[in-house]
Amino acid sequence: MKNTCPVLDIQNLSVGYKKIPVLNSVNLSFQKGNFVSLLGPNGAGKTTLLKTMAGLLAPVSGTVMVNGKNIADYKRTELAGIIAVVLTEKVSPGIFSVFEFVAQGRYPHTDFFGRLQKKDLNVVNSALKMVNATDLADRQLSSLSDGERQKAYLARALAQEPEVIILDEPTMHLDLKHRMDVMSILRRMCQKKGIMIIASLHDVDIASKISDCVALVKNGAVTGWGSPEKMLSGNSVADLYDFDDADFNPALGSIEIRGNGQRGKVFVAAGMGTGAVLYRLLAKKGFRIATGVLHTNDLDCYVAGSLGAECVVQAPMEPVSEDLFNMAAALVRQADFIIDTGFLAGDLNQRNIELVKYALAQNKKVITMRRQSNGFFEGFNCEWLIKCFDETEVLEKMELLF
Amino acid sequence: MKQMDNMAREIIFYNRKRLYLFFSLLLFFLIAAGGINMTTGSMNISLPDFFNIIFKHFTGTTEGFIVWKIRIPRALASILGGAYLAVAGLLLQVFFRNPIVGPFILGISSGATLMVSLVMLTALGLGMPGLNPFLITLAAFIGAGGAMLIIMSIASKVKSGVTLLIAGLMIGYLCHAVTSVIIAFAEAENVKGFTLWQLGSFSGFKGSELNIMIFAGGILLILAFGLSKPLNAFLLGEEYASSMGVNIKLFRILILLCSCGLAGLVTSFAGPVAFIGLAVPHITRLIFSTSDNRILIPGAVLLGGGITCFCDLIARSLFAPVELPISAITSFFGAPIVIILLLKRSNSL
Numbered sequence: 001m002k003n004t005c006p007v008l009d010i011q012n013l014s015v016g017y018k019k020i021p022v023l024n025s026v027n028l029s030f031q032k033g034n035f036v037s038l039l040g041p042n043g044a045g046k047t048t049l050l051k052t053m054a055g056l057l058a059p060v061s062g063t064v065m066v067n068g069k070n071i072a073d074y075k076r077t078e079l080a081g082i083i084a085v086v087l088t089e090k091v092s093p094g095i096f097s098v099f100e101f102v103a104q105g106r107y108p109h110t111d112f113f114g115r116l117q118k119k120d121l122n123v124v125n126s127a128l129k130m131v132n133a134t135d136l137a138d139r140q141l142s143s144l145s146d147g148e149r150q151k152a153y154l155a156r157a158l159a160q161e162p163e164v165i166i167l168d169e170p171t172m173h174l175d176l177k178h179r180m181d182v183m184s185i186l187r188r189m190c191q192k193k194g195i196m197i198i199a200s201l202h203d204v205d206i207a208s209k210i211s212d213c214v215a216l217v218k219n220g221a222v223t224g225w226g227s228p229e230k231m232l233s234g235n236s237v238a239d240l241y242d243f244d245d246a247d248f249n250p251a252l253g254s255i256e257i258r259g260n261g262q263r264g265k266v267f268v269a270a271g272m273g274t275g276a277v278l279y280r281l282l283a284k285k286g287f288r289i290a291t292g293v294l295h296t297n298d299l300d301c302y303v304a305g306s307l308g309a310e311c312v313v314q315a316p317m318e319p320v321s322e323d324l325f326n327m328a329a330a331l332v333r334q335a336d337f338i339i340d341t342g343f344l345a346g347d348l349n350q351r352n353i354e355l356v357k358y359a360l361a362q363n364k365k366v367i368t369m370r371r372q373s374n375g376f377f378e379g380f381n382c383e384w385l386i387k388c389f390d391e392t393e394v395l396e397k398m399e400l401l402f
Numbered sequence: 403m404k405q406m407d408n409m410a411r412e413i414i415f416y417n418r419k420r421l422y423l424f425f426s427l428l429l430f431f432l433i434a435a436g437g438i439n440m441t442t443g444s445m446n447i448s449l450p451d452f453f454n455i456i457f458k459h460f461t462g463t464t465e466g467f468i469v470w471k472i473r474i475p476r477a478l479a480s481i482l483g484g485a486y487l488a489v490a491g492l493l494l495q496v497f498f499r500n501p502i503v504g505p506f507i508l509g510i511s512s513g514a515t516l517m518v519s520l521v522m523l524t525a526l527g528l529g530m531p532g533l534n535p536f537l538i539t540l541a542a543f544i545g546a547g548g549a550m551l552i553i554m555s556i557a558s559k560v561k562s563g564v565t566l567l568i569a570g571l572m573i574g575y576l577c578h579a580v581t582s583v584i585i586a587f588a589e590a591e592n593v594k595g596f597t598l599w600q601l602g603s604f605s606g607f608k609g610s611e612l613n614i615m616i617f618a619g620g621i622l623l624i625l626a627f628g629l630s631k632p633l634n635a636f637l638l639g640e641e642y643a644s645s646m647g648v649n650i651k652l653f654r655i656l657i658l659l660c661s662c663g664l665a666g667l668v669t670s671f672a673g674p675v676a677f678i679g680l681a682v683p684h685i686t687r688l689i690f691s692t693s694d695n696r697i698l699i700p701g702a703v704l705l706g707g708g709i710t711c712f713c714d715l716i717a718r719s720l721f722a723p724v725e726l727p728i729s730a731i732t733s734f735f736g737a738p739i740v741i742i743l744l745l746k747r748s749n750s751l
Contacts, residue, residue, distance in 0.1 A: 076647045080646050087641055089639060093638050112631065
């Protein structure tokens with residue numbers, strides 16, 4: 001960071017409505033060109049904090065400093081050249097083309113009657129281009145879909161040529177495609193134009209991948225502030241949202257939802273990512289999952305761990321040891337089903353094949369997703385060996401046999 | 403980039419051509435309505451005679467007297483009244499971000515009526531022979547402002563347009579109730595004058611009254627036009643407007659001043675005139691197919707003036723020599739528009 005003072009500096013700030021604080025003693029400092037996400041459950045006070053930072057709400061106590069000057073000392077037009085906002089409420093200005101709407105963003109830069117000069121037209125055009133909405137320019141704002149509208153809102157904020165854009169849940173109501181569009185546009189604004197983005201978001205996974213900084217907001221306070229890599233460990237996200245049966249896995253950047261585990265116990269012999277999808281499916285359908293023997297660097301190990309499965313794990317790069325094999329064998333004996341995901345067997349995990357053979361020897365019901373399994377299970381009692389192509393078929397077979 | 407730039411300029415150029423065309427048409431309509439209003443009536447005056455009277459300042463003849471002392475003040479008053487009401491309505495619609503409001507609907511005219519009744523019918527106005535027009539104007543302005551303040555405090559609590567509408571109607575009823583109590587205790591002679599005033603008419607404007615209309619109204623009109631940039635920003639909502647640099651507190655006060663001043667001014671002289679303030683902004687929006695207030699304010703001035711002048715003509719010539727209240731005519735064309743808007747529930751401003 002250069003030696004410049006932070007664009008936004010918040011000191012001992014309490015925010016709220018009508019002198020009743022929602023968030024207390026917030027201390028944050030925002031550096032130029034950063035992408036900052038506010039995370040936290042609904043009603044935690046994210047919107048109130050954002051509006052106070054944008055100067056739309058007066059703080060209950062404390063100060064917001066913008067470029068080293070108290071926000072309350074700014075003239076409104078002056079502040080408008082520094083901070084632009086995108087709010088959640090739907091804007092319905094009446095008969096406005098997208099171009100005219102975006103041009104409203106020039107408000108702090110135009111003359112008394114808001115006449116657009118050549119420079120203003122250029123700024124509006126390039127704002128539209130930046131959000132990939134050049135083709136929407138002539139459309140009526142009221143005729144746009146939610147995704148297109150959001151782009152128009154972003155372009156309007158951009159046309160204001162601010163240093164900071166503050167967004168309140170910019171991806172709300174959007175489908176996945178537009179959600180990704182909006183996020184990548186924001187990222188581009190941040191990286192190409194050096195505009196600081198402060199956004200409240202609900203997608204922890206996207207936030208963790210896109211932000212330079214996250215602030216965790218809960219129970220009337222900012223409970224965490226720092227880089228997402230540091231702040232979004234599994235437990236902190238679960239605490240933030242009071243997850244009972246879900247877990248955020250920072251390595252995968254995804255939220256795994258644990259099942260209730262009230263149905264039978266299933267042992268999955270997996271490895272190298274072949275089990276991940278199956279684990280999720282089994283958890284969703286309420287099976288208790290045991291799995292092994294997984295190396296700790298295996299994708300399957302992360303997913304199974306997040307889902308709360310009983311895992312027998314082995315340090316990476318080492319062959320499965322005898323002890324671990326026996327532990328896994330014990331789990332096999334307790335299981336109602338054994339599923340073989342068709343993992344590739346090499347030197348290190350050869351014994352997982354033996355686990356499946358062991359299950360067959362124990363007269364367990366074994367389902368295999370292996371395309372060519374003949375060689376492996378020769379000489380075993382294959383009465384209970386069920387062959388399936390994919391995860392859904394596995395589940396169908398299990399439902400049948402239960 | 404170059405191409406896009408050209409495109410934007412083409413759009414603006416095309417719009418500008420359309421703009422001039424529509425403004426010319428509206429101006430023509432206004433002049434036509436004014437001209438017909440001045441030449442027809444109990445005594446029809448041919449166009450050449452009319453121009454003679456106008457340009458040679460004939461006041462000695464009967465025709466000259468009628469044109470200069472009756473027709474011109476009346477036509478001017480109806481044009482100005484309509485223009486002011488239309489702009490007041492436009493400001494209110496943007497301010498409340500609600501298409502179905504206007505000075506009459508929101509009870510602002512009723513508030514003005516109440517205050518005027520206090521002045522005209524009670525001891526407050528006694529001892530002032532001939533009733534000072536300034537006093538009535540001031541009373542109307544205070545009444546309009548009071549009603550508007552109540553409406554504003556309700557509007558800050560409810561978001562629903564229909565709720566606001568009903569609240570406005572209720573304030574209207576309350577004001578009427580108080581007014582009727584005042585009437586019950588008033589002297590019969592005063593009541594007649596008040597009742598006539600209340601029916602609404604642009605007749606009998608004196609020069610001094612017209613001067614107040616022109617100057618006070620003109621200043622407010624210019625102020626309103628000066629507000630068109632923040633008005634446009636306000637269409638996006640109060641918070642967006644504020645974030646773009648609008649000083650909301652000052653803006654609120656100016657809107658209050660303009661809309662109540664304009665509506666109060668017209669009401670104090672011509673009585674409560676229904677629906678012009680509501681319907682004209684909508685028709686203007688449809689004609690120009692824009693919500694840009696820089697265009698709508700002058701548009702509403704021309705159209706409001708023209709329509710009201712035309713309604714005035716109908717009011718006095720339909721069953722001549724019986725003169726109908728102006729509100730009867732304006733309601734006939736304004737009320738259906740409200741119903742259509744309610745049915746469509748379109749939020750288009």
